Amino acid sequence: MSQEVVPVAPYSRRERLRIATIQEIKDVAREFLVQDGPGNVTIRAIAREMGMTAPAVYRYFSSRDELIQAIRRDIYGEMGGHLRAVIEALPHREAAGELLASGRALRRWAIDHPHEFGLILGPWGPHQGGQAGQAERDASWAFGSLFADLISELWRTRGFPVPRPDSLDPELVAQLTALRQEYQVDLPVEALAMMVRCWVRLYGVISMDALGHLAFVLPNGDAFFERELQDLAAVLGIEEFYPAGQPVAH
Template sequence: MSQGDAHVAPYSRRERLRIATIREIKGVARMLLVQEGPENVTIRAIAREMGMTAPAVYRYFSSRDALILQLRVDIFAEMARQLRSVIEELPREEAARRLIEAARALRVWAIKHPHEFGLILGPWAPGLGREETKPERAMGWVFGSVFAELISELWRVRGFPAPKEDELDPRLVRQLTSMSAGHGVDMPVGAIAVMLRCWARMYGVVSMEALGHMSFALAEGRPFFEFELRGLCSVLDIEEFYDEPAG
């Protein structure tokens, strides 16, 4: 056998079994999240579903918190991939349309995956009401970077109305400057403030619909989402690119 014919497995059999077991544990955890709610995603419940003992599951995840953290990492990455797949269907020069369609894709994903959305960006997300850890901030940026890149591209291509730095509270300026440096957001602080305003507004309406907090007023949330999306387009001076969604 020539050297070129030799095949060396990238992982040993034991490593492959470990990877498969970790994948199965996370799959069961997500099933429990969707079917029974986050409070029922426990090591004991996962072990029961898999026909394992709880101590055996702990060999793969040192704690429930460690498992939930990894589940959140996976879900953040999945959502980011979904948004990027929508964005990449549009030409890079169409920054406004890419932003509009990304917002719509976020809503669609959240409506289809309300339990997962609640775990990473809703009331079940670790970190809400307290200081987040570095891993939690990092995983959030995997997703946040999608919209930061879109709005940065919009700023580069055509700009949008934004306050001057001296019109902002100095404390806000310091935080926005730190964010710009830490995440490589190449915009003036006033533009970053507008970006965060738009994100807060869009996240708010998506979150309320996905988690059922708009049902008291609206039987179907898309018309109100589109009303808000058009308002965001006005804030960013791209209303001319807004079209009513098909269907």
């Protein structure tokens, strides 16, 4: 028996205008962000640029914080889409190689988009709790799940060195268990601890490099990053997937 296809009503003209206006507000805010950082993103400045009044903009976003949260969600999606495109373009699909390629791609994206990176994973990133904080956690995990999935696949297909479960602090075990349950991560606690360790290390070197904190000692951070990535590959037992002289992904 064929299923009846329920037609989807098209957006009304008013709805299309609202969607277009919301997108324009975010586009203008993004331009201000790229030009001068988040301090330049204000409702009044956006309204002036769009030829609107500030109260009119507030009809679409109730506060600057709500607008910033919407931009963060867009950036997480954009960044995740870029990394997935890099992975899909690889000639050989294997979790270890995809993981290393993702690290390179994330660094390249962060260097090319320092203000956007700073807004989600850098000094201007979210630090609030409560309901808004949970929404930010969910948005960031939508991106972070890419790395979690690769680590899970690596664990399933090859395994990697992990600490003994009884060597982990009980409080850490409790937090990792909660993370595993909340986001349904298919890893034992000891492997999840290694995943977090690797992410913190990768994020740390990318963040310092992309935001200019290495420039006073390293004018070009390519070689340093590659050395750290190679060492990370050794920690995970996938050294053979790190080819010497591998170019940094763009």
